[in-house]
Structure formats: C-alpha cells, structure tokens
Amino acid sequence: MSSDQRPNLAVVAHAAGDLRVEARPEPRPAPDEAVLAIAYGGVCGSDLHYWLHGAAGASVLKRPMVLGHEIVGTVLEAAADGSGPATGTRVAVHPATPGGTGARWPADRPNLSPGVTYLGSAQQDPHTEGAFARRVALPSRMLRPLPDGLELRTAAIVEPAAVAWHAVRRGGDVAGKRVLVIGAGPIGGLIVAVLRRAGAAEIVAVDLQASALARARALGATRTIPATDAAAVAAVDADVTFESSGSLRGLSSAIGATTRGGRLVMVGLLPAGEQPVLIATALQRELELVGSFRFNGEIDEVIAALADGSLDAAAVVTHEYRVEDALEGFGVARDAAVSGKVLLRF
Structure with missing residues (x-):
C-alpha cells in the first residue's frame, strides 16, 4: 500500500480539554473506498469546539473521535470497485454524505438533508470519524482530483473556501x-x-482583531472597520451583508448596517436555543434574512478558481505545524489575535 513506515498518527478528541496525537490502525478500505495519504489539514472552528468543550453546538462527543474535515492528499490505493481516481492522484475531499428520512429538503440542496453526515462530526451516533491522520480510507465519491499545477498546500483551503463560495451565492x-x-x-x-x-x-470588513482586518485587506477588502466602532459599522448601509462572526452582537450590527430592502446572509453559527434578534428592525427595513450552511457542488468551482488564479486566498493561511505538534497548532488556532487558518502537515 505505502512505503511510508511511520506510525499512522491521528489527532483525536477524547473529551473536553483532552486532545491527543496518537497512532491509529492502518485503514482497511471498503470496496468503494480509496486509501489516502493526507498532506494537509486545516483546523476548523468545529475542531476547536470538540477540543475545548467536548461538543460543537448540539453535537456532543460520546467517545474518542478523530477530528478533521478540511483535508487534501494523494491516493495511495484506488477503490477496489474501480470507482474514483487512480493511485497517485492528488485530491481534495468533499466531507459530506447526504441522506436521512423524515424531514423534507430540496433535492438540489443536499446540504440540507436531515441525516447528512460530515467527516469529524459527532452529530450522529456512532460518530463520523475525521481525517486528521497520515493515512485514511474515504469513499471515492468524496474525492475531487486536483488540476495539474495546483499545489496541495494551496488546495488545503478548498473546503472552507467552498463554504464561503456557497455563502456568496446565497x-x-x-x-x-x-x-x-x-x-x-x-x-x-x-x-x-x-x-x-x-x-x-x-x-x-469588520472585526475585533487588527490582524484579521489586515488579512481582510490583503484578501480584497476595500475598507476595514474595528468592531468597536459601532457608529461607523451602522453607517455602512450595505446592499448585502455577510454575518460570519457567529455572535449576537455581530448579527445585531449586521441588521443595523444593511440598507433598506437589502439582504443579510447569516453564515456564523450562533449558540443553540432561542436568541434575541432585532427582528422589528429587519421587518421595518424589509431585509431578506438568508441562511447559509456548508456547501454543495461549489467545491468544484473553488478548485477551478484556485487553479486558474482567479481566486487568490493565500493570505488566509497564517501558520503550519507538523501533525506531531498538533496540540501547539490547536493552541495557536484558538487565538484569533494571532492566527487565521492554521494548517497541519501530515
């Protein structure tokens, strides 16, 4: 399978505050699964929540789980049933598996299916293991071959960029x-x-952190405002607003800063349960409040845009750590004052 004799190190959340780098058994693929050598993995906010709180929203850890869903790598062993890319192909991964019965959802929006599973998620029981490991087996349908010239490190942001692409489409x-x-x-x-x-x-762009605002300018923001300057934020009068802070204060600011008849896309995940929201203001301004959750086929458009250079998002990545140093990497990733996207190198 692989000439790599190193232990199959993985990043595993055992409970709140208990994150470990430990050796896992070699993957044993099903006929429709390929074995991947993971090159890079991006640390997501949900990964941090499982480490810090033992839960990400309503998804609660019931047993140890390998984290990670923002991953790229190379096919070590193609799927035995002949599906998917060949051995040696460099790939990104679409980490969702739509499904479920009961609640209805639009057929063209599988991200809304009630039983959807996601790599590195405790939403279902048993949990869906993630892919923060040197070698993993994944369904071949999840794999997206990368064009020649698109480096694995550049492609490591494909999954979160697809979330952003979906939000902008909304x-x-x-x-x-x-x-x-x-x-x-x-x-x-x-x-x-x-x-x-x-x-x-x-x-x-609005944020509490000066470093985040500097990255926003590098990524294309024409103006930045510290989140503490409430008057300046309220005066923006935006045609379209994206709330990606996941905070009530951010959502209130978004409602107040969106022009009459404008659209507000809610991307950041608020805590579960009832939340006080400025609905009267939104109603009086006839704002369109739109949710945005994960993504669907946008991942393929992101790969093409990164490959042809029309999407330049390199500035979002600020740190890189070896898998052996994953605990240090997670510590940096939790500090928004110093880090953007943190990558693990496997």
Missing part, C-alpha cells in the same frame, strides 16, 4: 454592490476573497 448578484462582512476570521476572510472575484464594488 447573497445573490454582488457585482458592483457595496458589501459588508462582519467577522473577518478564516471564513469571513474567504468570503472577502470570493466577493473580490465576484466583482463587488466595495467590500467592507
């Missing part, structure tokens, strides 16, 4: 418009990059 036609992005962390920063590609005339 925002409608942004060409020539004034757009506001509240929360300039990795997802917000990638939204800025996608907006630049989509032809937004003005892109205003």
Whole structure:
C-alpha cells in the first residue's frame, strides 16, 4: 500500500480539554473506498469546539473521535470497485454524505438533508470519524482530483473556501454592490476573497482583531472597520451583508448596517436555543434574512478558481505545524489575535 513506515498518527478528541496525537490502525478500505495519504489539514472552528468543550453546538462527543474535515492528499490505493481516481492522484475531499428520512429538503440542496453526515462530526451516533491522520480510507465519491499545477498546500483551503463560495451565492448578484462582512476570521476572510472575484464594488470588513482586518485587506477588502466602532459599522448601509462572526452582537450590527430592502446572509453559527434578534428592525427595513450552511457542488468551482488564479486566498493561511505538534497548532488556532487558518502537515 505505502512505503511510508511511520506510525499512522491521528489527532483525536477524547473529551473536553483532552486532545491527543496518537497512532491509529492502518485503514482497511471498503470496496468503494480509496486509501489516502493526507498532506494537509486545516483546523476548523468545529475542531476547536470538540477540543475545548467536548461538543460543537448540539453535537456532543460520546467517545474518542478523530477530528478533521478540511483535508487534501494523494491516493495511495484506488477503490477496489474501480470507482474514483487512480493511485497517485492528488485530491481534495468533499466531507459530506447526504441522506436521512423524515424531514423534507430540496433535492438540489443536499446540504440540507436531515441525516447528512460530515467527516469529524459527532452529530450522529456512532460518530463520523475525521481525517486528521497520515493515512485514511474515504469513499471515492468524496474525492475531487486536483488540476495539474495546483499545489496541495494551496488546495488545503478548498473546503472552507467552498463554504464561503456557497455563502456568496446565497447573497445573490454582488457585482458592483457595496458589501459588508462582519467577522473577518478564516471564513469571513474567504468570503472577502470570493466577493473580490465576484466583482463587488466595495467590500467592507469588520472585526475585533487588527490582524484579521489586515488579512481582510490583503484578501480584497476595500475598507476595514474595528468592531468597536459601532457608529461607523451602522453607517455602512450595505446592499448585502455577510454575518460570519457567529455572535449576537455581530448579527445585531449586521441588521443595523444593511440598507433598506437589502439582504443579510447569516453564515456564523450562533449558540443553540432561542436568541434575541432585532427582528422589528429587519421587518421595518424589509431585509431578506438568508441562511447559509456548508456547501454543495461549489467545491468544484473553488478548485477551478484556485487553479486558474482567479481566486487568490493565500493570505488566509497564517501558520503550519507538523501533525506531531498538533496540540501547539490547536493552541495557536484558538487565538484569533494571532492566527487565521492554521494548517497541519501530515
């Protein structure tokens, strides 16, 4: 299978505050699964939540779980049933498996299916193991071959960039418009990059951290505002606003800063349960409040845009750590004052 004799190290969340780098058994693929050598994995906010809190929203750890869904690598062993890319192919991964019965969902939006599973998620029981490991077996249908010339490290942001691409699509036609992005962390920063590609005339980014605002400017923001300057944020009067901070204060600011008849795309995940929201203001302004959750086929468009250079999002990546140093990498990733997207190198 592989000439790599190193232990199959994986990043495993055992419980709140208990993150370990430990050797896992070699993968034993099903007929429709390929074995991948993972090259890079991006640390997502959900990974941090499983480490820090033992849960990501309503998805609670019940047993140890390998983390990771933002991954790229090379096929070591193609699927035995002949599906998917050949051995040696460099690939990105679409980590979702749609499905479920009961609740209805639009057939063309599988991200909304009630039983969807995601790599590195405790939403279902048993949990869906992630792919932060040197070698993993994954269904061949998840694999997206990378074009020649697109480096694995560059492609490591494909999954979060697809989240941003989906969000911008939910925002409608942004060409020539004034757009506001509240929360300039990795997802917000990638939204800025996608907006630049989509032809937004003005892109205003808001964040608490000066470092995040600097990255937003590098990614294409035409203006940045510290989140503490409430008056300046309220005065933006944006045609389209993206709320990617995942905070009530951010959502309130977004409602107040969106022009009458404008659209607000809610990307950041708020805590579960009832939340106080400025609905009266949204109603009086006839705002369109739109949700955005994960992505569907946008991953293929992101790969093409990264390959042809029309999407330049390199500035979102700020740190890289070996898998052996994953605990240090997670510690840096949790500090928004110093880091954007943190990559693990396997």
